[in-house]
Amino acid sequence: xxxxxxxxxxxxxLVATIGILIAQLLWTKEAFNLEEKKFSQRTHIALLxxxxxxxQGTNSxxxxxxxxxxxxxxxYIVNVENDFQPEILEHYxxxxxxxxxxxxDFEYAMYNCQSDEMVYxxxxxxxxxxxxxxxxxxxxxxxxxxYFAVRFPDxxxxxxxxxxxxxxxxxxxxxxxxxxxxxxxxxxxQKKYSELQRDFIxxxxxxFKTPLSSILLASTYLNKHEVILNDSKLEKYTEIIINQSKxxxxxxxxxxxxxxSDNAPMTMNKKEILLLPIIKDVIENMQLKHPxxxxxxxxxxxxxxxADEFHFTNIIYNLLDNSIKYCDENPTISIDVSExxxxxxxxxxxxxxxxxxxxxxxxxxxxxxxxxxKSNEVNGFGLGLYYVKKICIQHHWKIYAKNNNDKxxxxxxxxxx
Numbered sequence: 001x002x003x004x005x006x007x008x009x010x011x012x013x014l015v016a017t018i019g020i021l022i023a024q025l026l027w028t029k030e031a032f033n034l035e036e037k038k039f040s041q042r043t044h045i046a047l048l049x050x051x052x053x054x055x056q057g058t059n060s061x062x063x064x065x066x067x068x069x070x071x072x073x074x075x076y077i078v079n080v081e082n083d084f085q086p087e088i089l090e091h092y093x094x095x096x097x098x099x100x101x102x103x104x105d106f107e108y109a110m111y112n113c114q115s116d117e118m119v120y121x122x123x124x125x126x127x128x129x130x131x132x133x134x135x136x137x138x139x140x141x142x143x144x145x146x147y148f149a150v151r152f153p154d155x156x157x158x159x160x161x162x163x164x165x166x167x168x169x170x171x172x173x174x175x176x177x178x179x180x181x182x183x184x185x186x187x188x189x190q191k192k193y194s195e196l197q198r199d200f201i202x203x204x205x206x207x208f209k210t211p212l213s214s215i216l217l218a219s220t221y222l223n224k225h226e227v228i229l230n231d232s233k234l235e236k237y238t239e240i241i242i243n244q245s246k247x248x249x250x251x252x253x254x255x256x257x258x259x260x261s262d263n264a265p266m267t268m269n270k271k272e273i274l275l276l277p278i279i280k281d282v283i284e285n286m287q288l289k290h291p292x293x294x295x296x297x298x299x300x301x302x303x304x305x306x307a308d309e310f311h312f313t314n315i316i317y318n319l320l321d322n323s324i325k326y327c328d329e330n331p332t333i334s335i336d337v338s339e340x341x342x343x344x345x346x347x348x349x350x351x352x353x354x355x356x357x358x359x360x361x362x363x364x365x366x367x368x369x370x371x372x373x374k375s376n377e378v379n380g381f382g383l384g385l386y387y388v389k390k391i392c393i394q395h396h397w398k399i400y401a402k403n404n405n406d407k408x409x410x411x412x413x414x415x416x417x
Contacts, residue, residue: 006191010184017180020268023171028166033404035159038072039102039281044068046096046148047078053092054084076157079147086238089148094124104158110148118149141215208252240288250262268308275344282316292330295320299337305344305415312393317385319411323350327408344415350408360401360409364389 047068067079093108147314149190152158160167222228223238275335277301282296305312324331327350355363366386392399398414 006187010187013180014184015176017173018296021170021177024166024170024173028286030157031163031166035162035395039155039159040070040073041095041150042100042102043076043150044070047076049096049099050089050092051078051080053096054080054089055082071149072153076150077147078150079144081146084146084210090122090124093150104152106150106152107156108148108150108227111144113223116276155289173306185398209249212245212249212252216242216249219245223324235292244285270306270395271306272304272306273309273312274298275305275337276301276308279316282313282320286317286320286324290324290331293320293324294330294332296332296334297337299335300339303339304345305339307395307415308391311394315388315391318388319348322384323348323352323408326350327352343417346413346415347410348412349404349410352408354403354408355401357403360403363401364399 012383026228042339051067067081069077069079071077089110090108093106095104097103105123105125107121107123109118112119129149219241223242228234230240276297279297279299283293283297287293287295320333323333329351332351334347334349338345338347364385366383389399392413394417398416401409401411401412403409
């Protein structure tokens with residue numbers, strides 16, 4: 001994906017997530033205002049019912065004007081214009097508030113015209129279903145004689161508790177936004193590291209191509225020399241230099257092609273090839289470098305597989321090279337090839353130092369090197385077995401490793417027919 005497209009997607013995703021979060025917070029605020037309005041309406045109706053109950057059994061008529069006045073969000077004044085008893089008032093308040101589902105604590109007080117002050121203040125807890133003795137102060141109201149006041153000290157927390165779902169949803173959106181921001185940060189960091197890696201590979205491979213071209217040119221000229229042509233052994237060694245230089249050049253070209261883009265897939269030129277000649281060719285080249293290498297092959301000469309010859313050769317080379325590097329004695333490798341109607345199986349067993357069971361599952365990971373003294377002695381980047389597994393995946397093959405009973409490990413590759 002191009003950088004501009006990635007940046008656009010990141011910005012759009014961030015704007016969309018922030019927009020949804022802001023909208024959610026606004027909806028939560030509107031929901032709170034709506035709950036506050038509904039609470040005020042229920043309280044108004046409940047207090048009106050209390051006034052009606054107080055007028056029952058009296059000769060007085062209900063006042064024409066609305067007797068309920070809202071002084072503040074949690075404070076109401078009710079003009080009764082009739083004498084009433086505090087115990088009766090409290091009973092009616094509790095019953096009507098419960099009836100209209102107003103399940104929060106309240107406090108009330110009555111005006112005493114003789115002393116010109118609010119008296120008999122009381123705090124009522126509907127949650128505990130019992131009255132709590134508490135000091136209550138209410139300011140008096142001018143121009144009214146028979147009235148009482150009601151206050152809801154916990155109205156805000158009561159309304160907020162009814163919006164638990166909205167707050168949980170808002171919290172979830174905030175967490176999603178934080179995860180998104182962290183993910184974007186991680187992507188940007190990975191992209192930066194990927195660009196550094198790609199630049200390093202480009203520079204490294206270009207630096208390799210110059211001396212490699214000189215080696216190819218010199219070895220090709222050397223191979224035409226009469227002294228070389230008259231000595232079969234020298235001619236063979238020169239041909240090995242040329243062939244291996246060409247193979248190394250192909251490796252470099254492949255790395256360059258992959259480094260051009262992070263999403264560039266490896267192209268596989270799959271065809272039917274004889275298995276045994278490729279294995280023998282790799283072993284022959286390896287024994288030139290490691291004369292003490294002993295490889296035992298148990299395979300039918302007519303076995304055919306469908307694979308990319310170049311990459312399959314690299315698989316054999318990497319597996320043998322790995323077994324040689326991690327061996328404390330003369331390396332001995334057994335290659336067993338078996339066939340059935342469903343698959344062809346290759347087992348590469350060595351007599352190396354082996355791998356602990358807890359580290360065995362990580363040997364195919366990128367840049368992974370087993371923590372041991374031998375690993376510190378051997379130069380490498382932990383890419384050999386990673387490359388082998390990647391090629392196997394490209395071919396839809398199965399690869400796995402297990403420890404041998406006596407010494408070393410066995411790496412198996414299953415090729416479905």
